[in-house]
Amino acid sequence: MSGVTLNIQPDTGQLAQAAADHIAAQIRAKPDLSILVATGNTPMPAYAELARRVAAGELDCSRVTAVQLDEYLGVSDDxxxxxWGWMVRSFVEPLGIARTVRLENPAQFEAALQQLGGLDLAILGLGPNGHLGFNEPPSPPDAPTRTLEITPESLVSNAAYWGELAVPTGAITAGMDVILAACQTLLLxxxxxxxxxxxxxxxxxETPEVPASFLRRTTLTVIADRVAWA
Ligand SMILES: O=C(O)[C@H](O)[C@@H](O)[C@H](O)[C@H](O)COP(=O)(O)O
Known part of the structure; x- marks a missing residue:
């Protein structure tokens, strides 16, 4: 079933609370939830709020599986x-998650997802160019998990994460096919x-020029702050 739920919050703090509420409700309903996990800046306050709830004993994520969305090429773990390191530090460790699926290469990733039985939830940020993970425009809905060159626009947006360090120019991303097959998607x-x-x-x-436009084919919840919508 597909459909879009739009949840507009007054500010980024309440965006984070609403996102944490949404994710926590899904974990309570299915404690062994499998989650595709975006990094990037937008979800970080929501992950911190989930970590606070775990530390306070309000939420148990020990049976959740965290699945990596994307990675730069040629970057070591340290x-x-x-x-991968960003996902582990911000999500896996603070939420007490024991099971992960790492994105190393397309064949390994697809086999791991099949063994997992697919994704229950995909948590996504929205690229300034409409990308999801590193599914850069143009990405059709059947774009597979693959390696690619990062677009100049995304090199600029990713530069904000790394200060003086250069942004790697290659990446591997979970495919559009993987994202669109998730039972539910959450766009922050x-x-x-x-x-x-x-x-x-x-x-x-719906167009490959805006890969995120295909999310409307899924059961999609968008949580945005007012300035991103008004
Ligand atoms: O970092 C990721 O996991 C994704 O590769 C990327 O798709 C990100 O979600 C968007 O670029 C939005 O990034 P911000 O949340 O930092 O705006």
Whole structure:
């Protein structure tokens, strides 16, 4: 079943609370939830709120499986730019998650997902160019898990994460096919600079030029702050 639920929050703090509520409710309903986990800046306050709830004994994530969404090519585990490292530090460890699926290569990843029985939830951020993970435009809905060159626009947006360090130019990403097969998708969007692309994703035509526009084929919840929508 597909359908879009739009949840507009007054500010980024309440966006994080609403996102944590949404994710926590799904974990309570299915404690062995399998979750595709975005890094990037937008979800971090929500992950911190989930970690607070775990530490307070309000939420148990010990049976959850965390699945890696994307990674730069040629970056070792101890490199500060490792997206695996970012996911482990921000989500896996603070939530007490024991099981993970790492994205190493397309064949390994697809086999691991099959063994897992698919994804229950995909937590996603929205690229300024409409990308999901590193499914850069143009990405059709059947774009598979693959390695690719990061677009100049995403190199600029990713530079904000790493200070003086250069952004690697290659990446591997879970495919559009993997994301769109998730039982539910959650798109987290904050900031006025995302307004146009958010409207394109939610209201514009479905097009490979805006990969996020295909999320409407899934059971999609968008949680955004007011400036990203108004
Ligand atoms: O980092 C990731 O996991 C994704 O590769 C990326 O798709 C990200 O979610 C968007 O680029 C939005 O990033 P922000 O949340 O930092 O705006």
């Amino acid at each position: 490199d500060p730019r490792s997206l 969007v904050g900031g006025a600079h995302k307004r146009d692309i958010l409207h394109a994703a939610v209201e514009g035509p």
